[in-house]
Amino acid sequence: MARIHFISGRLLRLGLGFMTATLCYSIVLNSMLETTIKAQIEESLQGFRLGLAATDPIERESAMATHRRDLEREFWLDRPAWQRVLARAVDIVTLDLGLSQTTETNYPERSRLVLDIVKERLKPTLLLFSISSGISILLGVALGKHMAARPGGGIDRGATALTMIFFGTPPWWVASFMVLLFVYMSPVFKIGALHSVNAGGGW
DSSP states (O other), X not given: OHXXXXXXXXXXXXXXXXXXXXXXXXXXXXXXXXXXXXXXXXXXXXXXXXXXXXXXXXXXXHHHHXXXXXXXXXXXXXXXXXXXXXXXXXXXXXXXXXBOSSOOOSSTTOOOBHHHHXXXXXXXXXXXXXXXXXHHHHHHHHHHHXXXXXXXSHHHHHHHHHHHHHHHSOHHHHHHHHHIIXXXXXXXXXXXXXXXXXXXXXX
C-alpha cells in the first residue's frame, strides 16, 4: 500500500510538473507567435488598403476595420489572453503544430503541416544521432580507459582541457565550425541531400 501511495504521488508530481512546464512554454511561445501574427496582419491590411484605393474614404475605412476584425477573429486575437495561452498549450500536447509559412515536405502532396515536415526529417536525424552517439561512446570508452591507466599523463591532461573547451562553447558554434572544417576547408565529408541506395535483387 505504501508503495502504491509513493508511486501515485510521484506520478502526480510528474504530471503537475509537465503541465506547469507546458503552460510556461505556451506563454512564451504564444507571445512570440502573436507578435509575428500582428505584423502579418498589418502587412495584409496594407495590401488590402491598396486594393481599395479607388473607393470612398469612409467605405475604405469601414472595409479595413471589418477586415481587421476578421483577421483577429481568425487568429483568436479577439479572445482573452488566458484562452489563447490554454489553446496553445492544448496544441502543444496534441502535437497540433500548425502550418509552416515557408517550407513544405518533399512528399507528392507537398504538405505544409509542421508535423509532416518534422516526420519527414525524423529518419535522417535519428540516423545521424545514432551514428554520432555510437562514435562518441566508442571513443569515450577507449579514451577513458587509457586516461584511467595513465592518470596525469599527456593524453589525460589534453583530453581534460579539450573537454572543458568544448563544454564551455555553444554546441551550435562547435557544429558550424566542424562543418566548415571537415566539409569546406578539408573536404573529408560531403554535404547535401541524403539519398536511398537501390540495392537491387537478392541480399
